[in-house]
Amino acid sequence: MLVNSERRWTFEVREGCESHHGHEPEDWVPKARFNKAQKDFITEYIDRPAVKSREVAIELRKRFPGIVFTMRQLWTCRWRLRKEAMKGYNPFPTTILLLNGKGIPYTVKWAKSPNGDDIEDENGLKKPEGLFWTTPWTEKQWGQYPWVQLYDNTYKTNNKNLAFFQVVALNHQGKAFSCAFGLINNERRDGFDWLMEQVDAARLRAGAQPPGVTITDFDTAMRGAVAAKYPEAKPQVCVFHLNKNAALQIKKKWNKEAAARVAEALGLPLPLSQADDESNLNRAYNESVIDRSERSIDGEPGRAPETVEYSMAGIYKLWESVVYAYTEDEFEAAWEKLQAYFHHQTAILQYLRETWIPYKEQWAGCYINRNLNFGQRTTSPVESVNRYLKSFIITGRSSVLDCVKQSLEMVKAMESNIDEALKDERNRLRFDFLGKDWLGDAPYNVSAKALNLVTKQRQIMLGAIPTKTKPNPTPLVDCTHRVRAQYGLPCSHELLERHREKSPLTRDDFHRFWWLKRGLAAEDPLLRIQEFDVVTTLKGRPRRSTAFASNGRKAPILTAPPPGGSQLDQEDEVVIPATQPPTPQPTRNSAPKKAAPRKKAAKKQTPGRQSGIMPSLHRNPSSWEGVDLERSQTTVSLTPGAGLVSSNPGVIPSTPSSTAMVTASAPVGITKRGGGVVGTRRSTRKAPAPQRFRE
Numbered sequence: 001m002l003v004n005s006e007r008r009w010t011f012e013v014r015e016g017c018e019s020h021h022g023h024e025p026e027d028w029v030p031k032a033r034f035n036k037a038q039k040d041f042i043t044e045y046i047d048r049p050a051v052k053s054r055e056v057a058i059e060l061r062k063r064f065p066g067i068v069f070t071m072r073q074l075w076t077c078r079w080r081l082r083k084e085a086m087k088g089y090n091p092f093p094t095t096i097l098l099l100n101g102k103g104i105p106y107t108v109k110w111a112k113s114p115n116g117d118d119i120e121d122e123n124g125l126k127k128p129e130g131l132f133w134t135t136p137w138t139e140k141q142w143g144q145y146p147w148v149q150l151y152d153n154t155y156k157t158n159n160k161n162l163a164f165f166q167v168v169a170l171n172h173q174g175k176a177f178s179c180a181f182g183l184i185n186n187e188r189r190d191g192f193d194w195l196m197e198q199v200d201a202a203r204l205r206a207g208a209q210p211p212g213v214t215i216t217d218f219d220t221a222m223r224g225a226v227a228a229k230y231p232e233a234k235p236q237v238c239v240f241h242l243n244k245n246a247a248l249q250i251k252k253k254w255n256k257e258a259a260a261r262v263a264e265a266l267g268l269p270l271p272l273s274q275a276d277d278e279s280n281l282n283r284a285y286n287e288s289v290i291d292r293s294e295r296s297i298d299g300e301p302g303r304a305p306e307t308v309e310y311s312m313a314g315i316y317k318l319w320e321s322v323v324y325a326y327t328e329d330e331f332e333a334a335w336e337k338l339q340a341y342f343h344h345q346t347a348i349l350q351y352l353r354e355t356w357i358p359y360k361e362q363w364a365g366c367y368i369n370r371n372l373n374f375g376q377r378t379t380s381p382v383e384s385v386n387r388y389l390k391s392f393i394i395t396g397r398s399s400v401l402d403c404v405k406q407s408l409e410m411v412k413a414m415e416s417n418i419d420e421a422l423k424d425e426r427n428r429l430r431f432d433f434l435g436k437d438w439l440g441d442a443p444y445n446v447s448a449k450a451l452n453l454v455t456k457q458r459q460i461m462l463g464a465i466p467t468k469t470k471p472n473p474t475p476l477v478d479c480t481h482r483v484r485a486q487y488g489l490p491c492s493h494e495l496l497e498r499h500r501e502k503s504p505l506t507r508d509d510f511h512r513f514w515w516l517k518r519g520l521a522a523e524d525p526l527l528r529i530q531e532f533d534v535v536t537t538l539k540g541r542p543r544r545s546t547a548f549a550s551n552g553r554k555a556p557i558l559t560a561p562p563p564g565g566s567q568l569d570q571e572d573e574v575v576i577p578a579t580q581p582p583t584p585q586p587t588r589n590s591a592p593k594k595a596a597p598r599k600k601a602a603k604k605q606t607p608g609r610q611s612g613i614m615p616s617l618h619r620n621p622s623s624w625e626g627v628d629l630e631r632s633q634t635t636v637s638l639t640p641g642a643g644l645v646s647s648n649p650g651v652i653p654s655t656p657s658s659t660a661m662v663t664a665s666a667p668v669g670i671t672k673r674g675g676g677v678v679g680t681r682r683s684t685r686k687a688p689a690p691q692r693f694r695e
Contacts, residue, residue: 091399106133132198139206146208152382176381192225258344440504450514
């Protein structure tokens with residue numbers, strides 16, 4: 001007990017004043033250790049440092065209901081499991097064991113003395129300064145797509161504050177993939193020189209050609225190291241970083257007094273406040289990043305605006321016209337306009353003139369559009385890969401071992417994503433591009449992205465072809481060869497020539513960057529089978545014509561089989577009386593003419609028509625057809641050896657015996673619908689069985 005006595009505290013112990021009470025044993029809950037099953041469950045998360053212990057505790061309680069533990073107990077368990085996984089080594093030696101065990105090529109940069117010897121302490125220990133590694137899959141991809149490479153550094157990936165270096169490339173789908181990784185303890189020129197030496201050694205090991213275009217940010221040391229290793233490659237500065245730095249310097253160096261003087265001299269209201277002006281600048285910057293980055297192949301020139309407001313957003317829009325100028329003349333015109341309109345903003349103009357204009361060939365659109373960069377002008381793919389990597393690790397608290405492990409996990413996920421994208425692309429090629437004659441065999445061997453870009457060029461080309469509705473179209477503008485130079489694709493002018501020659505595209509019309517590594521027809525033999533060609537000449541009946549037509553004249557209509565059955569005697573003579581020519585029938589396209597009214601004539605009924613039965617031309621009449629016909633026809637009889645006996649002159653009588661031969665010269669009339677003489681002939685025939693036919 002503390003007693004206040006004369007401004008002094010004293011301590012006194014008294015009996016019976018205890019404030020604590022005894023606890024019964026059943027009220028105390030002991031803290032049990034994790035069993036093997038629970039430790040195995042926790043072990044699944046030791047390689048995932050981005051998963052916090054609080055999240056592991058939630059999953060642990062769901063998996064094992066009724067478990068009792070404290071958070072300190074869980075932290076200690078995770079730490080001990082990590083130490084056990086490293087087998088008593090420190091993180092970096094464990095990293096070397098991991099790379100050796102997986103067969104991953106790597107190189108370590110050891111600390112060296114000025115004379116070039118490795119620095120060792122009194123215990124003979126060596127100090128690492130850098131690490132470089134690749135994977136077999138990344139080297140394979142590197143060998144397939146070596147034309148464009150992007151380099152960048154990122155930070156806060158490990159607890160040693162080492163800069164994380166990446167080399168990234170793009171495949172024919174526009175998907176980014178990592179080529180190599182590195183950790184370095186400085187960002188000086190010597191550190192980047194060592195990294196670029198390892199990059200070139202990995203390139204030779206992968207069998208890739210040197211890059212044609214290299215893209216970096218505006219880091220002087222990195223740009224110098226890349227240019228020293230690949231002097232023939234065309235360097236580019238990331239347009240995203242350029243515009244971001246320009247917008248930041250415009251905010252810092254904007255002269256508000258000069259803006260107020262300009263407004264006063266022109267009799268205009270005072271300019272906006274600093275906050276409003278910066279807000280408009282941010283809006284203009286965002287529009288530039290989103291809108292301009294997607295219009296690289298459309299051919300839209302970046303002409304300077306006609307009217308410009310005197311503000312931060314106004315000067316940035318003019319600077320945007322300088323960056324995205326389509327031709328060198330437009331570039332010079334936009335730059336001169338910016339200097340003339342904002343000559344009072346001397347600090348901003350000095351920054352732009354001294355920092356960026358000397359390197360205009362590396363970022364201006366009119367210059368980099370000549371490079372074979374396949375439309376890539378920024379390092380945004382590297383930034384996306386860096387952000388993807390940081391989703392696997394704890395920012396700033398992971399060890400080098402964790403950083404290397406998560407980079408390998410990221411490569412696995414990247415490989416899986418690209419394989420899925422390739423499957424989707426093959427389905428898209430089948431449904432969207434196969435069967436188009438103007439593409440030829442390109443859909444079987446070229447990526448869908450390339451075919452989409454060529455389709456856009458074809459749409460431009462079709463606008464210059466005369467049609468019935470547009471006989472005098474606007475011709476194509478003069479060819480700048482930009483699409484072929486920058487993308488390796490046929491432009492609208494080349495497609496127009498192919499259209500006139502009726503020549504389809506082939507795989508050789510596309511750059512090798514766009515080629516599929518395995519064609520569609522090689523994977524599915526059924527895709528090699530094509531459709532039937534359309535037949536243009538046939539021997540069949542012409543369209544809109546009747547069957548068995550003969551010069552517009554109709555065939556005769558028989559009401560009975562011809563005399564003598566299928567064979568006629570050459571000595572017989574068949575005479576068909578002449579009638580009026582046939583009446584022409586109206587066609588489908590001709591309008592029927594109205595006939596003059598006339599009296600309805602009495603319908604002439606023929607004996608053969610009264611029964612309603614027409615005998616067939618291809619068979620003998622049946623018994624009931626013969627009975628029906630003989631009721632209305634003249635009966636003719638023949639006695640062998642006695643000649644012909646007939647009740648109606650002009651009709652050749654039939655014979656009662658099939659063996660009797662008949663020779664006659666009587667004319668025979670065959671009724672024909674529409675009239676007309678069919679022919680006259682003499683024939684010798686064998687007399688068939690008795691038959692009846694009409695005159």
